[in-house]
Amino acid sequence: MKILVCISHVPDTTTKIKLTSDNQDLDKQGVQFVIGPYDDYALARAVELKETNGAEVVALNVGTQETEPTIRKALAIGADKAVRINAEPKDTQFVAKQIFEHAKDAVYDLILMGRETSDYNSGAVHGMVAEMMGIPCVTPVMRLEIDGDTIKMDKEIEGGKEKVEAKMPLVAGCQEPIAEWKIPNMRGIMSARTKPLEVIEPVGDGETIESLGYEMPKAKGECKMIDKDNVEELVNLLKNEAKVI
Amino acid sequence: MSVLVYVESEEGKIKKSSREAVSFAKALADKFNDSVTAVALGTIDAAELSGLGKNGARKVLHDSESEFDKGRISPVASALAKASEQESASIVVLPKSSLSDAAAAKLSVKISAALGTNLVELPDTSDGFKIKRSIFTGKAFKFERLLADKKVLTLKKGAAEIMETGSEAQVESFTSGISDADKDIAILETEKAEGDILLPEAELVVSGGRGMKGPENWGMLEDLAKTLGAATGCSKPVSDMEWRPHHEHVGQTGVKVSPDLYIAVGISGAIQHLAGVNSSKNIVVINKDSEAPFFKAADYGIVGDAFEVIPKLTEAIKAAK
Numbered sequence: 430m431k432i433l434v435c436i437s438h439v440p441d442t443t444t445k446i447k448l449t450s451d452n453q454d455l456d457k458q459g460v461q462f463v464i465g466p467y468d469d470y471a472l473a474r475a476v477e478l479k480e481t482n483g484a485e486v487v488a489l490n491v492g493t494q495e496t497e498p499t500i501r502k503a504l505a506i507g508a509d510k511a512v513r514i515n516a517e518p519k520d521t522q523f524v525a526k527q528i529f530e531h532a533k534d535a536v537y538d539l540i541l542m543g544r545e546t547s548d549y550n551s552g553a554v555h556g557m558v559a560e561m562m563g564i565p566c567v568t569p570v571m572r573l574e575i576d577g578d579t580i581k582m583d584k585e586i587e588g589g590k591e592k593v594e595a596k597m598p599l600v601a602g603c604q605e606p607i608a609e610w611k612i613p614n615m616r617g618i619m620s621a622r623t624k625p626l627e628v629i630e631p632v633g634d635g636e637t638i639e640s641l642g643y644e645m646p647k648a649k650g651e652c653k654m655i656d657k658d659n660v661e662e663l664v665n666l667l668k669n670e671a672k673v674i
Numbered sequence: 675m676s677v678l679v680y681v682e683s684e685e686g687k688i689k690k691s692s693r694e695a696v697s698f699a700k701a702l703a704d705k706f707n708d709s710v711t712a713v714a715l716g717t718i719d720a721a722e723l724s725g726l727g728k729n730g731a732r733k734v735l736h737d738s739e740s741e742f743d744k745g746r747i748s749p750v751a752s753a754l755a756k757a758s759e760q761e762s763a764s765i766v767v768l769p770k771s772s773l774s775d776a777a778a779a780k781l782s783v784k785i786s787a788a789l790g791t792n793l794v795e796l797p798d799t800s801d802g803f804k805i806k807r808s809i810f811t812g813k814a815f816k817f818e819r820l821l822a823d824k825k826v827l828t829l830k831k832g833a834a835e836i837m838e839t840g841s842e843a844q845v846e847s848f849t850s851g852i853s854d855a856d857k858d859i860a861i862l863e864t865e866k867a868e869g870d871i872l873l874p875e876a877e878l879v880v881s882g883g884r885g886m887k888g889p890e891n892w893g894m895l896e897d898l899a900k901t902l903g904a905a906t907g908c909s910k911p912v913s914d915m916e917w918r919p920h921h922e923h924v925g926q927t928g929v930k931v932s933p934d935l936y937i938a939v940g941i942s943g944a945i946q947h948l949a950g951v952n953s954s955k956n957i958v959v960i961n962k963d964s965e966a967p968f969f970k971a972a973d974y975g976i977v978g979d980a981f982e983v984i985p986k987l988t989e990a991i992k993a994a995k
Contacts, residue, residue, distance in 0.1 A: 442926050442946045446813045455814075466927050520818075521789060522782070544772065547926060549809050549816070551791040552772065556747065556779025565858035566747055566780070569772050571920065585772070585921055586745060587684075587874050589866035595859045602776070605927065606920065637788035641804060641817035646952070652959070652969050657978030660987045663958065664994045666974060671956045673878065673935040674902060674991065 430484040430575075432475045433535070435528055435542035435554065436503050437465035437518070438496040442547055452642045464499055467543020471601070473608035474573055475541055476507035482575055485509050487535075491518040491527045497626070504621035505613035511624065516631035520638040521549070523631075525557030530632045532562060537598060539580070544569035544602040555602040565595045568602030677703040677710050678763035680754055681726065681734075682771060686719045690875050691769035691831045693729045698796065698834035699767040700730025705799050711735060712843065713757045715750060715850070716742030727843030729836060735761075735848035742852075744861045745773055751780035753850030758785055758824075760848075770828045771874070778826050787824035794833045808833075811926045811949035831874065832932030832953055873922060876905035879933045879954075881924055883909040883947075885940020885961060885980055889917035894981070895939060898988045901995075907931065909941045925950035939980045943968025960984070 440446070440460045447456040464472065475486045488503035490496050491514040500511045514527040532540060540562075545552035552568070559566030571590065572583035581594045582601065613621070655663045667674045679699035681692035699710045712731040714723055716739070723734045735757055742749060750773065758766055758781075766781060768774040770792060782789040790797075790805040794815065798804040803820045808830050873879065880899040882892065892906075899906045906922060913923035924931055926949040936954035940961060941947060948971050951957065959972035962979050969975045976983055 440810075442949075443944075445945070446810050448814070521779070521791070525779075525783075545775070547811070549791075550811060551779075551789070552775035553779035553782075553789055553791060556751075556776035557783050557789075559776075560751070560780040560783040566776055567859060568747075568776050586864070586866070587771070588872045588921060589864065590921070591745070591861055591865070592863040593859050593861050599858075602772075637820065637822045638790075639819040639821060641819055643809075644806070644815040644817070646812065646815070649971055650973070652972040652975045654969075654975050654977070657976050657983055660976070660983060660990045661994075663974055663976065663987065664990045667935065667956070667958070668994060671935070671973070673956055674994075 430482060430538045431536060432478065432484050432486050432539045432541060433532055433537040434468070434472045434475045434486060434488050434503070434508065435540065436468040436472060436488055436490050436499065437543070437546040437548070438462050438490060438492050438499040439465045439546055439548040442466060448643050448645060452644065455643065462499060464502060465543050465546045467545060467547070467604050469610060470605050470607050471541035471543055471603035472503055472506055472508065473611045474603060476611060477608050478575065479507065487512060489514070489528060489531060491516055491524045493517055500626060501621045502613060504624045504626070505617040506611045507617065509624065511626045513626060513628050514631050515628050519636070519640070521551045521553040521557060522637050525554045525561065527631055528554070528558050529561040531629065532558065539597060540600040541603055544604045552602065555600045559600040562600070565599040566602070567593060567595060567599060569604040570601045571604060571607055573601060573603070573607055676708050676761055676763045677765045677767065678754070678758050678761055679710055679712050679731065679767040680750070680774065681712050681714050682769055682774065683714065683716060683718045683722070684872065686717055686722065688718065688722045688726065689769065690836070691771065693836045694831070694834040695767050695769040695829045696726055696729040696731050697837040698829050700837060701796055702765065702767070709733070711761050711763070713754060713848070715753055716740065720845070723845045724842040727840045728838050730840055731843045734843045734845045736845055737848045737850045739850070739852060741857070746856070746859050746861070747773060747776045747780065748856040748858050749852045750777040751784060752852065752856050754781050755784040756850050757848065764823060765825045765827065768826070768828050770830055775828060778828050782826040785824055786822065787826045788820035788822035789826050790818065790820050791828045792830045793827055794830050811930060812952040813949055830932070830953070871903070871905040873905045873907055873924070873929050873931060876931065877933050878902050878904035878935045879907050879931055880904045880937045880939065881907035881909065881941060882912065882939050883941030884911050892918070894984050898937070898984055901988050901991050909947050938968055939984060941968060942966045943971060
């Protein structure tokens, strides 16, 4: 079995987002970049499946050379090889197209990725790749087991979950608790240095989106503090000032 | 430029986020002196369908095929592609949800459209098609120009006011023709919390954190929620410790909410939690630690022990109603 795990290279979720002075880009200075949190779960599940069912796990990232430490981390966690599509991941369509161009010839049984990236939050790449490939897409997946050529999954729905199944190959957008989060150990880190990391040039495609810049949300006003022995005042404010109850 | 909008339903009723999407689509269509056609799929009450007219739809295309009730992504994407072709629509609006996000993605590939996600305001059409969208779970915004002729847009929850003024919509039956290829997922079993208000759709939310000390103390929050008619949520450590189910986890990697009122009890306000609630219209924080970072993001705050404050607050709300 062959599993492709698509990983994003994103600021750590504790990052305080800042913009460059011209608001044209994110200020990356001092920002710690990591594997996207949802993608990390997808990778962890792929590595578990490799251990239990036997599989080759390929980690793929669309990114410039600066993402290589993130890709090496994926190798240290247990991916067997890595592919970097050498391009700035400009938008979801571009990223999906690059994944498709790689995956269409590589015969993957499963394509796993996070339900969305924690930076641009589109939650669209899995759906686009599935459509381009002509295979099913299931998201967000909280449990994933293999039974012959069938994939059995628990999928979160609003206010509950569904048990679903589909035939391989398929694309799954993953989220916790699909797997135990994995931290690379020393052996993994050492072996990652020698594992293959293939760099592929992107496939050109007409752009559908032009970036025009960024903006920060407006600062919040002061918090009105209310005495704990006077909850009636809070009720009064919620009723007459905020008008929400 | 005709605008199509997909409406999601829950147990026969149109969701609030879909009414927002219809009103948003109407405001967008007005820019081009055109009208809005809504696409409704599955089992939905007739009055709900015609009522979409009030929210801004002139026409509703309804495919009552019960297959759509199963929440599969592929049939929705295929039905929207067919409807957009039939109506010669150049813009398709969807409310943001895990199903619609994936359906929008598939649709954009099917009809060769540019995809704009998580929109927070109406596009500026004075010079091309400029959108503003929420990124980093509301920690920043990005401006983009969509270059393709066709556009697929998803709307962030709470980003548009619901219009309640129009007249009834004309409801037409629509056959989207689900193919076997669309039935690519078998849905075996659905487990749903009964009677609960759905967290992503809730107008009022009461959330608890580690400060609640254990799952046995949640009854107190549920009483408050019930008194308010609110949904209950929790912080990530709470769902990690399995005090509460995962679908109640509010935050950057959980459910993002944008209610009129968010009451956080015993939650210190980690940056990841704030990211999931920062588009709430009003935030109340109750925490015994006066230094809790959540107070900086709050509109109203009480420094105090949840076990003392919450029962008193519940009683005060009952008395005020």
